[in-house]
Amino acid sequence: MNNKKSIIIRSALCALMAIVLVALIVGNVYANKYFDTITEFFHGADLVYDSEELEKALANSSALCREIEEEGIVLFKNEDMNRNSAATDVSPALPMSEEELTKVNVFGWSATEKGWVAGSDGSCNANNGANKNKIAGILKAFDQAEIGEDKKPVEYNKELIAMYEDFRIGRAERRGLNGHDQFFMLIEPERSAYDKTGANGKTILENAKEFSDVAIVVISRLGGENNDLPYFQLKNTTGKYSDSDTLPRDDMRTYLDVSTEEEDLLKMCRENFRKVIVVYNGCNNMNLEFLDRFDVDACISVNGTGQTGAFAIPDVLSGKVNPSGKSTQIQPYDLSTDPTFKNQGKYSRTTGAMSYLEDIYVGYKWYETADEEGYWKDKTLEVGNKKLSGYEAVVQYPFGFGLSYTSFEWTVLERSPAAGEEITENTEFSVTVAVTNVGKVAGMDVVELYYRPPYYEGGIEKSSVNLAAFAKTGMIEPGQTAKVTLKFNAYDMASYDCYDRNHNRNYGYELDGGDYEVVLMNDSHTQDDCEGASVTYRLTKNLKFRQDPVTGNEVRNRFTKYDVIRKNEAGEFVKETVNAYANCATDGSDSTQGKIDLLSRSDFAGTFPTETAKARTGSAVNDAKGYVPEVEEVTEKITTSVESNLRLVTKEDGSYFSLSELNGGLKNAKVNDELVQKLGDPETGYDAPEWETLLNQMSYDEIFKLVQDGNYYNVAVESIGKPKLLDSDGPSGLNRHVAGVGGSDKQNWTMYCMPVVIAQSWNTNLSYSFGLSVAAESLSSGNNGWYAPGANIQRSPFCGRNSEYYSEDSLLSGKMAAESCRGAIANGMNVYLKHYALNETESGRIGLFTWASEQAIRENYLRSFEIAVKEGGANGIMTALNRVGAVWAGGNRALTTEILRDEWGFKGSVVTDSYCGASYNPIKQSLYGGVTLMLGVGTGDTIDKSDLTLVAAARKAAKDIIYAWCNSYTISKNHDHSQDIIKTNVGTFVQGEKQTPYWCIGLIALDVVVVGGVGVATFFLFRKKKVKEETVSEK
Structure with a gap:
């Protein structure tokens, strides 16, 4: 036993x-297998943070961040301080006098160092590295301000700040990126905190009143990746909190509304201080109705200020900087009047699905069109001392609104075509405006140009007002004049008729016959009073754009079924139905429940979304979920592993680098300039004959690894001398935090202002400089690619990632994204324009069914990408994690090949947004769809060498990845840098010493x-x- x-x-x-x-x-x-990835996780990438070139780039970027903030701050309110007195002279609250500003009270917990919002959570989170001590909030900006001739700092009430810091030292540890609502905790002491005894036996409030009669109130709101803003408030009024605590919850207010504690604070300040100024510092636009309710004297919106942007605040308050920013979202008094309110974020949508019921009517396009149709005529509102009606009772500040310390007058100098002329498909509209500063201080102005198309009831849906072009002046001295010219073309006014609503047998872009008004406006609601501000043009008959005007390629429905008339073999004309991609239309019409209920101008009252849309189900939806695109079958094997002498990079003596050298530690590297420029030429490079030879040198394993292994890099390829190239997030400047890699604490890249601040400047030159500067930091530290800019639009104020995007308007977003792309590529960096497409919901975004009409998709959600590709030369795209309709965006060939490449002419690399496993991101669907690079460490499924069609797709993907790098190199080499604020040494490789892999020794x-x-x-x-x-x- x-x-x-x-x-x-x-x-x-x-x-x-x-x-x-x-x-x-x-x-x-x-x-x-994953040696490099594991090494990077523990030790960081081979990046250099202490080179002389990087130091120069950082100094430039720091100054640029401040300049962007100076132009991007929006002055929303600036009341006459004599408005409630018998005095007749006008005395605006801002700018403040030197005497006022050198001694102020700063109220609000968000004013503290830990409370200030410099950036958002997720891929915009650049504030954790070695640069975290460089980040300035309002207090540091006041400490280092130079006010008046004596260059005095702004002295603020230290007792108040000490009280806030004693109350609570920081925000919640839990991140919004991980889906925690505690991230949105509102931290503000109760009103009684100011009645506590302070110095000299007096209350904190009494001491504050003696210190200064000016109250600057800071209010902030957070936002970020993977978590939309809540429709409730979690509050911390005690200062005590741990992540296991349950917070008091207010279900009567959204996160973007003012809290009861903030109301009490504003009321207290209004009752006890002569001048009350609000500084809004947040990621998403907040409901600002409280400005009127509490009769606030002035308000500036600074949004996320980045590393040095806060230094602009005292300069704006003092008048040293004249604010010239304009809003990029409309500001309603009540956020529930937005048609997205019942279908946005995780608190107002069906589980696993999101429906864009508002159709094309997003932001100002809804509010202005509703006003045109008389939808607001019976609205009234009493707020503060105001009694409002109609549009004014609904909209507090229009899109494109922003005040200045001076005044401007516009004069139309030239216009073409002349008023009343007939519009043709080739018409280019141009207007030259003289902008004269008629005020007393220097300032900059923004000229906005809109068009008003004809609308026919029951016809193509159209917004009554649409931004067509814009231009910002330089600094204009009092009495001086500057000229700006604004241009757009007929195609820019075209509507996309996916349902043939005007019954002319056309499914695509077109202009209805009728009158088109082109109007110079101060914002989306206010026409300028200059002579000739409005001109009307005539189109006598419908105008169709069946081909893209830039590429000449066919444009047709991709996401909506449609009918065509064809001649059969018998010579008879018959009607045929062409199904939507994957046999499942994005408007839900192929689902069991049918098409989603879209908002329509023909009946706003009857179609305004009042409840959350139901999920779309059925066999068509289920079949489309895993739909593998149909591609042309390949029957011949690709050629691989051919010995040849083409190399992208060699040693100085012409010898070749080993794989380990290409993976890091390139010393004395020399780019094969002639070859790379042939391959990367934007006009002829993609079809260069050298590609065949180069690709034939690659082995199967090299091709497969290059395509499948793209975790913040693309791998080295020994056979062609391609080095490993590193990529980094994010839209507010480079960072690698989301990558979860080691070495994050060493990062000292610049944290810029949020992209929305760039857009609020309405200055495309600043966006271009932003791209240049990020690229300069990137290449001088050994990074090559940029997961940015973000070209999605701000569909709703509650989208968690609004801080990464520019605007609710697709034109403004596209122009800004295009210039950031152009600047980055001009300095040799690859861009990955993201998130393509319909990624306007963060919570539950992976696999999220997104239902929308093709008209809305093309006019609102793809247009910004289209502009960035065509005008900015974007050579990289990052797809979205959600589904477009029922099909994952990255595996959606209609989106990522047929529109992106076939219609727009895009050439370059397409990377997935993360990698969610073979079940959701299968390699065959990805490559057939148009993806070239998987953002993950390998994939869960492999490429079968016997599948000749899939192997050919992988080879093409490898070509696209390589082309993107060659393209950026070529453009940078041939770009005129004489006017650029900074230039990079493209073609040099900056890499740190190889890290000793201690984990390997441990293994x-x-x-x-x-x-x-x-x-x-x-x-x-x-x-x-x-x-x-x-x-x-x-x-």
Whole structure:
């Protein structure tokens, strides 16, 4: 019995040791396969943060961040301080006098160092690295301000700040990126906190009143990736909190409404201080109705200020900087009047689905069109001392609104075509405006040009007002004049008729016959009073754009079924139905529930969304979820592993780099300039004959690894001399935090203002400079690619990622994104324009069914990408994690190939947004759809060499990845840098010393210990058995 038991024990131990050995072997195999990724996770990428070139770039970027903020701050309110007195002279609250500003009270917990919002959570989160101590909030900006001739700092009430810091030192530890609502915790002490005893036995409020009669109130709101803003408030009014606590919750207010504590604070300040100024510092536009309710004297919106943007605040308050920013979202008094309100974010949508019921009527296009149709005529509102009606009772500040410390007058100098002329498909509209500063201080102005198209009830849906062009002046001295010219073309006014609503058998872009008014406006609601501000043009008959005007390629429905008339073999004309992509229309019409209920101008009252749309289900939806695109079958094997002498990069002496050298540590590298420029030429490079030779040199494994392994890089390829190229987030400047890699604490890249601040400047030159500057930092530290800019629009104020995007308007967003792309590429960096497409919902975005009409998709959600591709030369795209309709965006060939490449003419690399496993991002669907690079460490499924069609798709994807780098290099080499604020040394490789992989040493030590342990255990296990057997035989 004992012998049997001994055998069982020995067998179990042997099995255990076998399992340990197998696990060790498998671990070593994977450690070898993912050596670079594991090394980067523990030690960081081979990036350099202390080079002389980087220091120059950082100094430039820091100054640019401040300049962007100076032009991007929006002055929403600036009341006459004599408005409630008998005085007749006008005395605006801002700018403040030197005497006022050198001593102020700063109220609001958000004013503290830990409360100030410099950036958002997620891929915009650049504030954790070595640069975190460089970030300035309002207090640091006041400390370092230079007010007046004596250059005095702004002295603020330290007792107030100490009270806030004692109340709570920081925000919640839990991140919005991880889906935690505690991230949105509102931190503000109750009103009674100001009645506590302070210095000299007086209350904190009494001391504040003695300190200054000016109250600057800071209010902030957070936002970020993977978590939309809540429709409730979680509040911390005690200062005490741990992540396990349950916070008081106010379900009567959204996160973007003012809280009761903030109301009490504003009321207290209004009752006790002569001048009350609000500084709004947040990621998303907040409901600002409280400005009127509490009769606030002035308000500036600074949004996320980045690293140095806050230094602009005292300059704006003092008048040293004249604010010239304009809003990029409309500001209603009540956020529930927005048609997206019932279908946005995780708190107002069906689980797993989002429906864009508002159709094309997003932001100002809704509010202005509703006003045109008389939808607001019965609205009234009493707020503060105002009694409002109609549009004014609904909209507090229009889109494109912003005040200045001076006044401007516009004069139309030239216009073409002349008023009343007929519009043709080739018409280019141009207007030159003289902008004269008629005020007393220097300032900059923004000229906005809109068009009003004809609308026919029941016809194509159209907004009554649409931004067509804009231009910002330079600094204009009092009495001086500057000229700006604004241009757009007929195609820019075209509507996309996906349903043939005007019954002319056309499914595509077109202009209805009728009158088109082109109007110079101060904002989306206010026409300028200059002579000739409005001109009307005539189109006598419908005008169709069946081909893209830039590429000449066919444009047709991709996401909506439509009918065509064809001639059959018998010579008869017959009607055929062409199904939507994947046989499942994005408007839900192929689902069991039918088409989603879209808002329509023909009946706003009857179609305004009042409830959350139901999910779309059925066989068509289920079949489309895993739809693999149909592509032309390939029957011949690709050529691989051919010995040839084409190399993208060589050593100085012409010899070739090894794979380990290409993976890091390139010293004395020389770019094959002639070859790379042939391959990267934007006009002829993609079809260069050298591609065939170059690609034939690559092995199967090299092709597959290049395509499948793209975790914040694209891998080295030894056979063609391609180095490993690193990529980084994000829209507010480079960072690698979301990558989860080591070395994040060493990052010292610039944290710029949020992109929305760039857009609020309405200055495309600043956006271009932003791209240049990010690229300069990138290449001088060894990084090559940029997961940015963000070209999605701000569909709703509650989208978690609004801070990464520019505007609710697709034209403004597209122009800004295009210039950032153009600047980055001009300095040699690859861009990945993101998130393509319909990624306006963050919560539950992975696999989210997104239902919308093709008209809305093209006019609102793709147009900004289209502009950035055509005008900005974007050579990279990042797809979205959601579905477009029922099909994952990255595997959606209609989106990522047929529109992006075939219609717009895009050439370059398309990377996934993260990698969610083979079940959701299968390699075949990805490559057939148009993806070239998987943002992950390998993929869960492999490329079968016997699948000739899939292998050919992988080879094309490899070409696209390589082309993007060659294209940026070529453009930079041939770009005129004479007017650029900074230039990079493109073609040089900046890489740090290779990190000692301590994890690898640890693994080797583990191998030795485990193998040795198993050996020793085996020896003693069987030795003991032998001893026992000898003992028995002796007996």
